[in-house]
Amino acid sequence: xxxxxxxxxxxxxxxGQSMTLQCAQDMxxxxxxxxxxxxxxGLRLIHYSVGAGITDQGEVPNGYNVSxxxxxxxxxxxxxxxxxQTSVYFCASSYQASGGFQYEQYFGxxxxxxxx
Amino acid sequence: GENVEQHPSTLSVQEGDSAVIKCTYSDSASNxxxxxxxxxGKGPQLIIDIRSNxxxxxxxxxxxxxxxxxxxxxxxxxxxxxxxSAVYFCAASIDNYGQNFVFGxxxxxxxxx
Numbered sequence: 316x317x318x319x320x321x322x323x324x325x326x327x328x329x330x331g332q333s334m335t336l337q338c339a340q341d342m343x344x345x346x347x348x349x350x351x352x353x354x355x356x357g358l359r360l361i362h363y364s365v366g367a368g369i370t371d372q373g374e375v376p377n378g379y380n381v382s383x384x385x386x387x388x389x390x391x392x393x394x395x396x397x398x399x400q401t402s403v404y405f406c407a408s409s410y411q412a413s414g415g416f417q418y419e420q421y422f423g424x425x426x427x428x429x430x431x
Numbered sequence: 432g433e434n435v436e437q438h439p440s441t442l443s444v445q446e447g448d449s450a451v452i453k454c455t456y457s458d459s460a461s462n463x464x465x466x467x468x469x470x471x472g473k474g475p476q477l478i479i480d481i482r483s484n485x486x487x488x489x490x491x492x493x494x495x496x497x498x499x500x501x502x503x504x505x506x507x508x509x510x511x512x513x514x515x516s517a518v519y520f521c522a523a524s525i526d527n528y529g530q531n532f533v534f535g536x537x538x539x540x541x542x543x544x
Contacts, residue, residue, distance in 0.1 A: 319474070346530055357435070357520055357534030358475070365530075373531065374432075405474050412528040417463055417482075420530070422474030 317341050319423035321406050327429045328396040336391040336426050338406030344421075345411040347389040351375065351402040352425070358405065364389055365411055396430045403427050433458040433525045437535030444511050445543050452538045454521035455503040463529035464504050466495060467520045469537075475520060479506070482529075511542045 322337045340347065348363035350373075360373030364383040378400060380392040389408075393400060404426045410418040434457040444450050456464075462483040467475035481488045481495045481504065488495050492511075497504040508515055518539050522532035 348531070350534075355440075355536050357437075357522075357536045358532075359534070360531055363531060374533070407474075409530065412530050417465075417480070417524075417529040419477045420465075422467075422476065424472070424474050 319406055319408055319421050321404075321423035321426050323426060324424070325427050327431065328393070329431055330397060332396050334393050334396065336393075336404055336406075336428070338389045338391065338423060339387050340389075340406075340408040340421070341387065342408065342421070343386060344408035345386070346420075347383065347406065347408045348373070348420075349379070349381065349389070349391045350405045350407065351400075352405060353402050361391065361404075393428075396428075398430045401428060401430045433461060433523055433533040435521060435523050435533050435535040437521055437538055439538060440536065441539045441541070443541045443543060446511060446513060448511055450506075450508045450511055450515070450540055450542075452506045452519055452521070452540070453503060454505070454523075454535050455501075456523040456533075457502065458523070458525070459499075459502065461523040461525065463524040464495070464497060465522050465532070466506050467522065467534075469518045469520065471517075478519075508540075511540075513542050513544055516540055516542045 349361040350358040362381040364370045406423040407420045409420040465480035469475045494507040521535040
């Protein structure tokens with residue numbers, strides 16, 4: 316198992332450019348999510364998905380789009396990059412919680428994005 | 432919405448000593464509290480978790496305690512080793528499924544040999 320993989324590892328964008336951060340998992344997890352990590356602020360939830368075709372917004376969704384066409388992939392799109400989106404982005408996945416039981420969330424290695 | 436505070440922001444201990452990290456949360460509906468360890472250049476990794484119907488949980492050198500009335504929970508690491516050096520995050524669930532979280536700002540733990 317490769318686990319959760321993210322590409323690219325590093326990216327520099329100019330203000331206004333668009334790009335897609337890729338996330339894939341090979342564990343057949345239903346649940347996937349995107350977080351951003353900023354210094355001194357912990358991780359903040361951007362978007363999440365409980366299965367193919369189903370997505371929802373997290374705490375900080377503005378400026379980001381997601382889609383989930385397959386169980387394995389959950390790309391994050393930046394439509395028009397802004398300097399405020401400079402951050403480290405983490406993708407995570409787990410089995411869908413049920414019956415009050417939570418499964419471990421596995422995080423990818425992250426993508427460091429700089430917007431100039 | 433939920434707010435999670437975490438203290439201290441940095442912590443240095445001598446190898447073999449204990450380390451304690453404390454978190455408070457604001458939403459009494461939160462019912463699941465995981466702790467994550469993040470090593471440099473890597474994603475967070477779950478190290479221990481606790482549900483709201485349990486007061487304490489142990490896993491070898493790591494323990495977590497939860498006080499629901501006071502809305503705080505703590506991570507205890509005993510007999511610290513240099514490989515425990517990392518950033519530790521607490522989190523509180525914000526949905527009924529316990530899959531979406533609000534994270535604390537993190538504690539950088541340094542274990543000095």
